[in-house]
Amino acid sequence: MIRPTSVAELQAVLADEKPLWVCGLDTKRRFRAAPPPEATLVSMAGLAGVIAIHPEDQVAVAWAGTPLVEFQEALAEHGLRLPILGEWRMGGAGWHAAGMPGTLGGWLAMDMPHVWPGYGPRRLLLGATVLRGDGTIAKAGSQAVKSVAGYDIHKFLVGTRGTLALFLQIIVQALPLGGGPPLVEYESGVSNGPVEAILTTTPTGFADALARHASITVVRAPATQTLWLSGSALAGEGDRVVAATPVRDARAVWPGGARVPHAERKLMGMAKAAFDPERRFNPGELGL
Amino acid sequence: MPTRDALVDAMERLVGADAVLSQPGALKAYDCDAYSLDRATPRVVVLPSSREQVRDIVRWCLDADVPFTPRGAGTGLSGGAMDALGGVILSSKRLNRILDIDVPNRRLWAQAGAVNLHLTQAVEADRLHFAPDPSSQSVCTLGGNIAENSGGPHTLKYGVTAQHILALTLVDPDGEIITLEAGGPGFDFVSLVVGSEGTLGIVTDAWVRLTPTPEAVRTALIAFPTVAGASQAVAAIIASGVIPAALEMMDRQILAALRAAFGLDYPEGTDALLLVECDGCDADEVDAEMAVAASIANDQGALQVQIAHTRAERAALWTARKKGIGAMGWIAPTIITHDGVIPRSKLPEMLEFVATVAEEHGLMVANLFHAGDGNLHPCIAFDDRDPAQVEAVIEAGEKILRRCIELGGSVSGEHGIGVEKIDLLQEMFTADDLRLQADAKRIFNKGGLCNACKVLPNQKGCLEHRRRWRGVAT
Numbered sequence: 001m002i003r004p005t006s007v008a009e010l011q012a013v014l015a016d017e018k019p020l021w022v023c024g025l026d027t028k029r030r031f032r033a034a035p036p037p038e039a040t041l042v043s044m045a046g047l048a049g050v051i052a053i054h055p056e057d058q059v060a061v062a063w064a065g066t067p068l069v070e071f072q073e074a075l076a077e078h079g080l081r082l083p084i085l086g087e088w089r090m091g092g093a094g095w096h097a098a099g100m101p102g103t104l105g106g107w108l109a110m111d112m113p114h115v116w117p118g119y120g121p122r123r124l125l126l127g128a129t130v131l132r133g134d135g136t137i138a139k140a141g142s143q144a145v146k147s148v149a150g151y152d153i154h155k156f157l158v159g160t161r162g163t164l165a166l167f168l169q170i171i172v173q174a175l176p177l178g179g180g181p182p183l184v185e186y187e188s189g190v191s192n193g194p195v196e197a198i199l200t201t202t203p204t205g206f207a208d209a210l211a212r213h214a215s216i217t218v219v220r221a222p223a224t225q226t227l228w229l230s231g232s233a234l235a236g237e238g239d240r241v242v243a244a245t246p247v248r249d250a251r252a253v254w255p256g257g258a259r260v261p262h263a264e265r266k267l268m269g270m271a272k273a274a275f276d277p278e279r280r281f282n283p284g285e286l287g288l
Numbered sequence: 289m290p291t292r293d294a295l296v297d298a299m300e301r302l303v304g305a306d307a308v309l310s311q312p313g314a315l316k317a318y319d320c321d322a323y324s325l326d327r328a329t330p331r332v333v334v335l336p337s338s339r340e341q342v343r344d345i346v347r348w349c350l351d352a353d354v355p356f357t358p359r360g361a362g363t364g365l366s367g368g369a370m371d372a373l374g375g376v377i378l379s380s381k382r383l384n385r386i387l388d389i390d391v392p393n394r395r396l397w398a399q400a401g402a403v404n405l406h407l408t409q410a411v412e413a414d415r416l417h418f419a420p421d422p423s424s425q426s427v428c429t430l431g432g433n434i435a436e437n438s439g440g441p442h443t444l445k446y447g448v449t450a451q452h453i454l455a456l457t458l459v460d461p462d463g464e465i466i467t468l469e470a471g472g473p474g475f476d477f478v479s480l481v482v483g484s485e486g487t488l489g490i491v492t493d494a495w496v497r498l499t500p501t502p503e504a505v506r507t508a509l510i511a512f513p514t515v516a517g518a519s520q521a522v523a524a525i526i527a528s529g530v531i532p533a534a535l536e537m538m539d540r541q542i543l544a545a546l547r548a549a550f551g552l553d554y555p556e557g558t559d560a561l562l563l564v565e566c567d568g569c570d571a572d573e574v575d576a577e578m579a580v581a582a583s584i585a586n587d588q589g590a591l592q593v594q595i596a597h598t599r600a601e602r603a604a605l606w607t608a609r610k611k612g613i614g615a616m617g618w619i620a621p622t623i624i625t626h627d628g629v630i631p632r633s634k635l636p637e638m639l640e641f642v643a644t645v646a647e648e649h650g651l652m653v654a655n656l657f658h659a660g661d662g663n664l665h666p667c668i669a670f671d672d673r674d675p676a677q678v679e680a681v682i683e684a685g686e687k688i689l690r691r692c693i694e695l696g697g698s699v700s701g702e703h704g705i706g707v708e709k710i711d712l713l714q715e716m717f718t719a720d721d722l723r724l725q726a727d728a729k730r731i732f733n734k735g736g737l738c739n740a741c742k743v744l745p746n747q748k749g750c751l752e753h754r755r756r757w758r759g760v761a762t
Binding site for chain 2: 159
């Protein structure tokens with residue numbers, strides 16, 4: 001696997017004809033498609049480091065390859081944190097919270113589950129610089145916590161799994177340590193609770209474990225490992241644990257189960273054609 | 289392009305004569321939104337009452353090569369609802385129904401023309417509300433909120449419109465009805481459509497998230513002897529970990545206007561007012577948060593801290609914020625409210641810059657803004673019958689927004705780009721950045737008919753119309 005340590009080096013790899021299969025620290029391989037044999041495997045983890053933390057504005061700028069754990073430590077030195085939940089892992093009798101493996105870019109590209117209502121990655125991500133398939137670099141957003149200047153491309157790229165462009169640098173809003181509603185501590189297993197949730201990017205085993213739980217209805221989208229949970233669901237503190245969209249009966253909201261609707265599937269193809277027409281980035285991911 | 293008569297006939301066949309406006313007097317009312325420096329009269333205004341009618345109108349326009357522009361209540365502040373090329377305006381006036389209320393799942397389904405405040409009123413009894421609360425919320429529409437990604441004072445805590453849209457249906461620029469869901473499998477196209485200013489299609493209806501109405505609300509109005517003191521209090525409150533529901537500032541000129549218009553009075557020597565609102569489920573916690581804010585304010589030299597506990601007391605304190613712009617109307621024939629964002633630590637520096645620019649151009653400027661977000665609203669008073677003053681206002685506004693870019697901020701926090709800020713967008717972003725945006729637009733909109741000439745610069749056939757919009761050419 002190639003691990004460029006400068007943007008120029010990454011651009012040089014891209015200049016080669018082969019498509020790139022891109023990861024950060026490769027901690028989410030099991031959620032992804034298999035790389036095509038002809039692809040060059042590239043890790044973004046060499047483009048790492050915190051660029052600036054502005055505690056007075058609660059804004060931080062970092063390379064996308066920065067490990068999440070390092071980023072949180074750097075923020076903590078300024079009394080700040082990124083309010084996100086760690087990843088789920090299967091192990092022993094059930095699943096458990098496994099801290100925060102991976103990088104900032106991976107967190108955004110894969111759109112990991114989060115627990116703060118209203119504080120998903122699309123709210124926290126204020127701006128980004130990205131590498132495009134033709135080798136150019138473009139930015140979207142700004143360091144302001146609120147902006148409606150043009151289309152929110154940086155937010156749209158969240159969850160697109162590096163199929164359209166690659167995050168190079170990101171600008172995020174951080175929150176004070178100890179401020180706001182408490183982050184819920186997940187100890188282990190599934191317990192009854194009043195919460196419904198949608199989780200994305202969960203391991204297959206997690207879905208099976210949940211499905212065996214009598215009080216939970218699970219609807220899943222195998223392509224994206226998205227789960228819709230109804231009935232009682234995750235452990236937590238009541239309404240504070242709603243992950244993305246509270247849904248009592250997921251199937252009523254998304255008729256036809258969890259398949260990507262035809263119109264959206266078509267738009268995904270059009271997005272790929274508009275952003276990465278040469279299919280340089282992660283071909284085959286999400287079926288694109 | 290068909291003749292106007294042919295256009296009117298066609299629209300009447302599609303939606304009925306009572307849903308088509310074509311008299312010059314009626315059309316005049318649609319020549320601009322709340323940004324009035326640029327104007328263009330549409331050839332016809334249509335009031336569809338279903339998704340299918342919207343689709344049929346769009347398809348007819350595509351066949352006949354006629355530009356079309358969606359419009360809500362016309363309260364937008366950057367010209368997004370102006371019919372730039374002289375075609376059809378699709379008004380959402382008759383798409384104003386609430387279609388379903390789902391209290392257990394805290395969501396509501398409404399048509400695009402439903403009024404923002406009506407959504408909240410429909411679920412008030414269930415202690416729920418629709419969180420985005422732009423100043424125009426008593427008239428502005430859900431579709432407009434989606435187009436502009438509207439904010440408001442309480443978005444500091446609850447987030448802007450994008451955080452509150454669960455799914456939406458739009459008629460895309462090819463005339464197809466499509467439904468998009470946020471947080472579903474696949475790409476999140478909702479995050480692209482919200483804030484796209486009606487350039488990616490015409491939203492006909494949406495499921496919105498309902499937010500529990502906080503049980504306990506405390507509001508404080510704090511008087512400061514200096515703007516710098518108030519700005520420092522803002523930074524310190526945010527840094528303390530308290531996330532107020534709203535954190536709003538008003539400067540000396542707004543106070544003068546409030547005094548002139550409504551006889552409101554504030555302590556001697558007040559140069560800035562800060563409105564702080566904290567809310568939550570637990571009254572003790574909210575009181576504790578407010579105590580932190582009040583103590584910070586006192587440390588920063590506050591002259592007076594008034595805390596309201598009842599709804600009536602709160603309303604009285606909010607008067608200063610809500611009537612501020614209206615009060616400006618009492619002291620000048622025309623006002624224009626600008627919209628820029630900066631990192632909030634730059635507030636004192638920026639306010640000084642705004643004052644200097646106003647002085648250079650001989651203009652009266654007042655500031656009333658979302659301090660917690662760093663979202664400025666310099667409000668410039670002038671007489672729009674005097675071309676020299678209009679010129680000065682435009683120049684001053686551009687200087688202020690350029691400074692926002694230099695300070696790492698944005699040329700718009702909540703009003704959008706529309707036609708007003710297209711040039712400034714080119715200063716905020718490079719050609720490569722704008723190409724990225726153009727590629728995103730191309731996913732939905734490959735032609736030049738759906739809300740043409742908005743947001744992105746250099747659209748085909750737009751440049752030559754700009755002098756016409758400004759009223760300096762025909």
